[in-house]
Amino acid sequence: MNGYSEKWLRQGFAWVYPAEVTAGKARPGDVVRLMSPAGVVLGVGIADDGWIAARRFREDDGPIDAALLRARVDAAWALRRDALPPDTTAWRLVNAENDDLPGVRIDVWGTQVVITLDAAALTPILDALADAVEALLAPRAILLAWRPDPREKERALPAPRVLRGTAEPEERVTERGIAFLVRPGAGKDVGLFPDMRDNRAWLAPHWKGRSLLNLFAHTGAFSVAAAMEGAETVTVDLSQPYLDRAAANFAANGLPPGELLAEDSFKALDRFRRQGRRFDRVLLDPPGHSHSKDGTWSGEQDYGRLVSAALRVLAPGGWLIAASNLGSVSPHRFQGMLLAGARKAERRLRMLHDGSQPLDFPAALHFPEGRYLKLVVCAAD
Numbered sequence: 434m435n436g437y438s439e440k441w442l443r444q445g446f447a448w449v450y451p452a453e454v455t456a457g458k459a460r461p462g463d464v465v466r467l468m469s470p471a472g473v474v475l476g477v478g479i480a481d482d483g484w485i486a487a488r489r490f491r492e493d494d495g496p497i498d499a500a501l502l503r504a505r506v507d508a509a510w511a512l513r514r515d516a517l518p519p520d521t522t523a524w525r526l527v528n529a530e531n532d533d534l535p536g537v538r539i540d541v542w543g544t545q546v547v548i549t550l551d552a553a554a555l556t557p558i559l560d561a562l563a564d565a566v567e568a569l570l571a572p573r574a575i576l577l578a579w580r581p582d583p584r585e586k587e588r589a590l591p592a593p594r595v596l597r598g599t600a601e602p603e604e605r606v607t608e609r610g611i612a613f614l615v616r617p618g619a620g621k622d623v624g625l626f627p628d629m630r631d632n633r634a635w636l637a638p639h640w641k642g643r644s645l646l647n648l649f650a651h652t653g654a655f656s657v658a659a660a661m662e663g664a665e666t667v668t669v670d671l672s673q674p675y676l677d678r679a680a681a682n683f684a685a686n687g688l689p690p691g692e693l694l695a696e697d698s699f700k701a702l703d704r705f706r707r708q709g710r711r712f713d714r715v716l717l718d719p720p721g722h723s724h725s726k727d728g729t730w731s732g733e734q735d736y737g738r739l740v741s742a743a744l745r746v747l748a749p750g751g752w753l754i755a756a757s758n759l760g761s762v763s764p765h766r767f768q769g770m771l772l773a774g775a776r777k778a779e780r781r782l783r784m785l786h787d788g789s790q791p792l793d794f795p796a797a798l799h800f801p802e803g804r805y806l807k808l809v810v811c812a813a814d
């Protein structure tokens with residue numbers, strides 16, 4: 434390994450890139466000792482053959498065995514055990530590198546648990562992880578899912594599958610008492626983003642009697658949370674199946690669904706502007722990148738344009754709620770994008786809340802990718 438990766442490994446970073454490997458050969462899944470050019474052991478990891486050459490699981494020279502994995506899962510649980518909000522059954526038990534289990538996410542969806550791996554090279558530790566989860570939570574089912582990596586487009590990942598127990602395709606979970614219907618075995622379509630939980634909680638006292646335009650709304654979690662507090666909601670997503678699930682989420686809480694519109698968010702904004710329709714709150718939570726028949730969206734290039742369009746339908750004194758889950762966009766840069774959009778729309782924004790991830794999505798300071806989520810609430814003039 435060269436000096437560059439030695440510096441990072443000494444700071445606690447868990448990845449070694451292929452270009453940093455100067456000696457030694459390993460197959461994906463092999464346990465490898467990581468050594469500095471001077472022969473000092475920098476830890477032990479699991480080799481891979483993709484854009485990461487090895488993920489380090491320990492900083493000393495020891496085995497990656499069931500005891501180590503169990504200790505890591507137990508430590509993650511200890512952090513969360515007394516700290517999750519009340520009446521919340523959808524949460525993350527292990528947040529990968531940020532909980533010293535690189536490439537491993539473990540999510541709890543009510544009575545079912547999903548272990549999501551970043552790479553097939555991690556398969557050898559799967560059984561021990563499932564044992565640790567079983568011992569702690571005794572879930573009705575443990576499922577395995579794979580996390581697609583945009584840097585490895587050509588690699589097709591297998592479909593999620595049941596590892597243990599009997600899975601239910603749909604499960605009712607709660608977030609601070611609000612019900613959501615999720616599909617734990619649906620890979621990227623589970624249907625709820627618990628990393629937004631604290632932001633929904635922050636917004637809760639500010640909905641009563643307000644109108645909300647929720648764009649890129651997915652299965653409507655923010656709309657349901659707002660309607661629970663007395664907001665009138667318009668929920669927009671390109672996908673009718675997601676909107677059907679939003680309707681089911683409203684119904685699960687005994688609420689009428691408000692307006693549900695299967696439409697491109699930019700088109701909806703344009704129409705509302707032309708109609709002179711205004712909202713007290715406009716929420717933007719676009720994907721990082723997307724392609725549709727209406728064009729291509731990049732959360733890095735196009736956010737300013739989206740903000741200026743949103744501000745044109747925001748009532749005077751209204752609030753813009755803008756989110757980005759791109760780790761490559763820093764909080765500072767994100768605020769710059771919002772400012773650029775505000776300038777274009779000739780509005781001024783005052784930041785009221787600068788939100789990120791909840792406690793069960795910790796972000797290790799030695800792992801810069803860990804803090805990816807931004808949700809900024811601004812009052813507009």
Ligand SMILES: C[S@@+](CC[C@H](N)C(=O)[O-])C[C@H]1O[C@@H](n2cnc3c(N)ncnc32)[C@H](O)[C@@H]1O
Nearest residue numbers: 649650651654670671672697698718719720723
């Ligand atoms: C990051 S998710 C939003 C998460 C959601 N706010 C929540 O808390 O559950 C992005 C959503 O944007 C939708 N989408 C992507 N491009 C869109 C577009 N141009 N117009 C409307 N929706 C779009 C996708 O279908 C997806 O449901």
